[in-house]
Amino acid sequence: MSESKKSAAKSPTATTSRTPTQRQATKRGEDGDAQRTATRQRNLQSLAKKLDAVAGKPEKPAPVQAGTRKQPARMPAQSIRKPGAESELDLAPRYMAPDYEGSGKLRGLRAIITGADSGIGRAVAVLFAREGADVAVLYLSEHDDAKLTCSKVEKEGTRSLAISGDVRDPSFCNKAVKKVVKTFGGVDILVNNAAFQLHCHRLEDLLDEHLQETLQTNIAGYIQMARAVLPYLEEGGSIINTGSETGIFGSPSLIDYSTTKGAIHAFTKALATQLLPRGIRVNCVAPGPVWTPLNPADKAADDVAQFGADSDMKRPAQPEELSPAYVFLASPITASYINGIVLPVMGGPHG
Template sequence: MQEKVDKAPSQETTGSAVPQTGARDYPAPPFPKQHLKKPGSEMALDPAPMFDAPYYVGSKKLDGKVALISGGDSGIGRAVAVLFAREGANVAIIHLDEAADAEITKEMVEKEGGRCLIIAGDVRKAVFCRRAVDKTIKAFGSLEVLVNNAAFQLHTTEFEKLTDEHFDETIKTNLYGYFFLSQAAAAHMKPGSAIVNTGSVTGIMGSKNLLDYSMTKGGIHAFTRALAGNLIARGIRVNAVAPGPVWTPLNPADKEAEDVARFGADTKMKRPAQPEEIAPAYVFLASSHCSSYITGEILPIIGGY
């Protein structure tokens, strides 16, 4: 397998000016100008996000575990679901209304040898979050890993135009959802379990056009550290991954087409990450084989900002 990685095309050999440090050639701006209808379908995105990580070899890091992933239908959530299955886990994924994307994720998880449960619903509602956890445990018998990943963002260039409704949806999706799912899951988790939250570079550095989103992501980082302290006595670890720009439906369903074409160009990598480049960090933090002494940490993967 390493031989295959060594022989993978590099951007030096393909003529791209973008520094290539990955196992295969990743797309870089300019991208086709496009704007997706929210919440955004992965099937409509051009180029298609790269999530299958063909050079990643599983080694039973999550063998026999059960994971619940919010926002697992596309983007980072889909890539995480695939790698979790490759590491031996059964996976339940939560989506809002992207049923076709969720079915593709399920197919990919099953291709890896895992079982996959699709749960449709709104993480802003505590009752739904409790039901999602109950459904996961009923289907698979336990719950060892929770990945809080579902998110809402909407760019606003003028502070005064950020409406109450917009602010409320961001806060409830990005903070209430994480809190409700974590509370429901922790009640059933045993020592050795893990919660992995999706933070963001915006929670570290801020973003002038994503004031509310940046605030929630900073809140997720603080929540991660606080919850880690609360749950460590029960043997449950809590950490977060803080990605920079990632090629998923989230941004093309928010940004203007002109901005989507340049997405990720301002990183030192001169491109956004692909979901498959972020997902191994979730495996690392979810697996006690890799991170048994790590809790309350925020792992930035930001392309050299």
């Protein structure tokens, strides 16, 4: 190595060399910058406290109304027997959507809706009919509720068909679909909506019978109904499943129910991929709290009175606020390029 290179290697350059005095000055400058930042943050904190004192405590948010008519915010303290008849509720769920005007989005189509005697299913049946579809109302044993749903469908100017039975039974699913095809001449839309919900606060208290009731109704029933209807669905057909916010966020007292709703979301995506080459779309609506017989037939009366109060909108939805989402997904006019989605209708991002 040359002398010049040795000298350069041993001697620090002018740009990297600092005397003790220079290093102390740099540190004092850095300390000064940090202190000024800390002081600025404390001043902002002090200002925020003064503003809080002037403003006082924020008021409790009022229930949000964002539609064309004001919806009920306070639920009755009421508990009813399962399976839950809508006619027994002190506060009648709203399902007619009087401001919704049909425009033929489902004209000439034929739909099967499970759990259509009440709640979301009834609201969907009414709007499907208003859009021109014939509607088969599948239900368990709530005969009076189902009769009312059929009358509302027919008042909209289309045909109705009521079929009572249990979607847990594959033979019922097959017979029901065949009856619809025979009566209506075919089927174009399936809405899987039937559900069983019963709280259980500790997993070790979940009885086998309870677990099987939930699994067989909420997910096996959906699969069996889809399997039964597929031989009759043609290109342009649609399947819509009812999921839940509990399938997204979970619910500590509804472990089995949440599990089935998560499974419904996965079932939707898997089946959507499988059926796409056949031109059949599969989608899902994931509601937040909705005022239907499902929760009053599960919760204690005091809990029912608070139902939906902790949602983003500080109230539960009414069924008529959910039903347009089903119309949107069912119609080949509005959703021909929408497949495999889970559409949250929860009043906000947190349900």
